[in-house]
Amino acid sequence: MSNASLVLVINCGSSSLKFSLIPFNDGAPVLSGLAEKLGLEEACITFKDLAGNKSSQPLPEASHLSALTALFAELNQRQLLPAVKAIGHRVAHGGNEFKQSVALNSEVIEKIRALSVLAPLHNPANLMGIEATMALLPAVTQVAVFDTAFHQTLAPEAYTYAIPLEYQQRYQVRRYGFHGTSHRFIATEAIHAFDLDPADHGILIAHLGNGSSVCAVKNGQSVDTSMGMTPLEGLVMGTRCGDLDFGAAAYIASCTGQTIESLYQMVNNQSGLLGVSGLSSDCRILQEARREGHARATLAIDVMVHRLARQIGAHLTSLHRLDALIFTGGIGENSALVRELTVKRLGVLGLQLDDEKNQKIFGGASGVISTANTPRVAVLPTNEEKMIALDAAVISIALSRV
Numbered sequence: 232m233s234n235a236s237l238v239l240v241i242n243c244g245s246s247s248l249k250f251s252l253i254p255f256n257d258g259a260p261v262l263s264g265l266a267e268k269l270g271l272e273e274a275c276i277t278f279k280d281l282a283g284n285k286s287s288q289p290l291p292e293a294s295h296l297s298a299l300t301a302l303f304a305e306l307n308q309r310q311l312l313p314a315v316k317a318i319g320h321r322v323a324h325g326g327n328e329f330k331q332s333v334a335l336n337s338e339v340i341e342k343i344r345a346l347s348v349l350a351p352l353h354n355p356a357n358l359m360g361i362e363a364t365m366a367l368l369p370a371v372t373q374v375a376v377f378d379t380a381f382h383q384t385l386a387p388e389a390y391t392y393a394i395p396l397e398y399q400q401r402y403q404v405r406r407y408g409f410h411g412t413s414h415r416f417i418a419t420e421a422i423h424a425f426d427l428d429p430a431d432h433g434i435l436i437a438h439l440g441n442g443s444s445v446c447a448v449k450n451g452q453s454v455d456t457s458m459g460m461t462p463l464e465g466l467v468m469g470t471r472c473g474d475l476d477f478g479a480a481a482y483i484a485s486c487t488g489q490t491i492e493s494l495y496q497m498v499n500n501q502s503g504l505l506g507v508s509g510l511s512s513d514c515r516i517l518q519e520a521r522r523e524g525h526a527r528a529t530l531a532i533d534v535m536v537h538r539l540a541r542q543i544g545a546h547l548t549s550l551h552r553l554d555a556l557i558f559t560g561g562i563g564e565n566s567a568l569v570r571e572l573t574v575k576r577l578g579v580l581g582l583q584l585d586d587e588k589n590q591k592i593f594g595g596a597s598g599v600i601s602t603a604n605t606p607r608v609a610v611l612p613t614n615e616e617k618m619i620a621l622d623a624a625v626i627s628i629a630l631s632r633v
């Protein structure tokens with residue numbers, strides 16, 4: 232693979248397909264974009280080049296295959312296609328099966344299909360992108376990168392639910408954790424950014440986006456994380472409630488007659504910031520409303536912060552030392568307010584923010600935001616695409632040497 236080689240990163244959802252074309256020598260994406268509303272008449276694909284120029288075209292067939300066909304035609308027209316030497320696919324659930332990224336072949340595809348029982352919304356969508364891409368570009372190495380893989384180092388006491396163990400043994404019911412690609416990226420960046428000993432460090436990562444999770448990383452390995460068997464557990468998110476007393480869910484069902492499916496939909500899609508505020512799942516909108524005195528927006532942010540601080544405190548118990556608490560994701564990277572409110576609650580552990588530094592970090596900036604002589608608190612922007620591209624490139628090179 233030469234320095235001019237490119238890696239195509241594909242993140243395929245049920246009605247959308249995000250892509251990013253990343254130089255092997257670690258530069259900004261040459262081309263990125265999104266095919267959206269797949270399955271609907273208005274389906275279209277949008278391309279954005281290095282200079283920020285955007286172009287869009289309709290997708291009359293509205294399928295994942297037609298989106299990829301349009302993408303490869305565009306790459307061909309821009310004379311980029313021959314440089315694509317590897318393709319990395321984001322895959323939601325790797326179960327107990329996948330502890331790291333792997334080259335895709337028919338056996339791996341069947342294992343991902345079998346794991347769809349654990350991620351019925353995500354794995355089948357991921358597979359649509361994988362199968363269509365393999366049909367269109369069979370000669371290029373394709374790699375699966377799993378959201379769960381980084382957390383496969385969790386010890387049994389961290390991943391076991393305290394229900395009869397037979398459910399774990401028979402049905403694979405356990406905590407898996409997600410956002411692993413982001414947590415792994417940040418964990419690697421932190422070692423360089425703060426000159427940590429790779430074999431002796433402890434960091435906590437708060438990945439706060441539409442979906443959010445905390446991860447405790449000890450000596451490069453995930454030792455605890457807040458999401459569980461599905462991405463529902465843990466923090467208060469855009470539309471997910473996070474931790475919820477199962478007794479409360481059972482009581483709601485007895486009051487309303489809702490089915491399990493309807494409750495599951497409610498806790499995943501109508502809860503979190505959206506459910507408490509009644510206004511929006513978007514943190515920016517809630518911050519604005521909070522400034523204007525909107526009581527439910529204020530409560531929504533307070534509930535999110537309370538849960539976040541509690542989870543950070545809990546995850547600390549899995550570390551031998553705290554070298555850094557790192558905020559990342561759309562909210563973590565941009566919201567000085569959420570960082571300030573959260574770290575204030577952690578004052579009992581000696582954490583303290585430098586207000587001026589905190590206010591200055593947003594929009595892709597990174598840096599330490601704690602005061603001198605207090606435990607390090609920092610912001611590092613995440614880059615899951617870069618991590619996926621790196622895995623795909625490394626595996627592709629290894630295979631070409633065999």
Ligand code: ADP
Pocket residue numbers: 439440441442469512513514515516518560561562565566567593
């Ligand atoms: P996803 O999980 O879909 O990748 P992101 O990581 O992009 O999402 O995060 C989206 C969240 O980040 C939204 O709640 C959005 O409001 C929030 N966000 C983005 N910019 C800001 C900002 N300047 N201030 C506060 N929140 C922000």
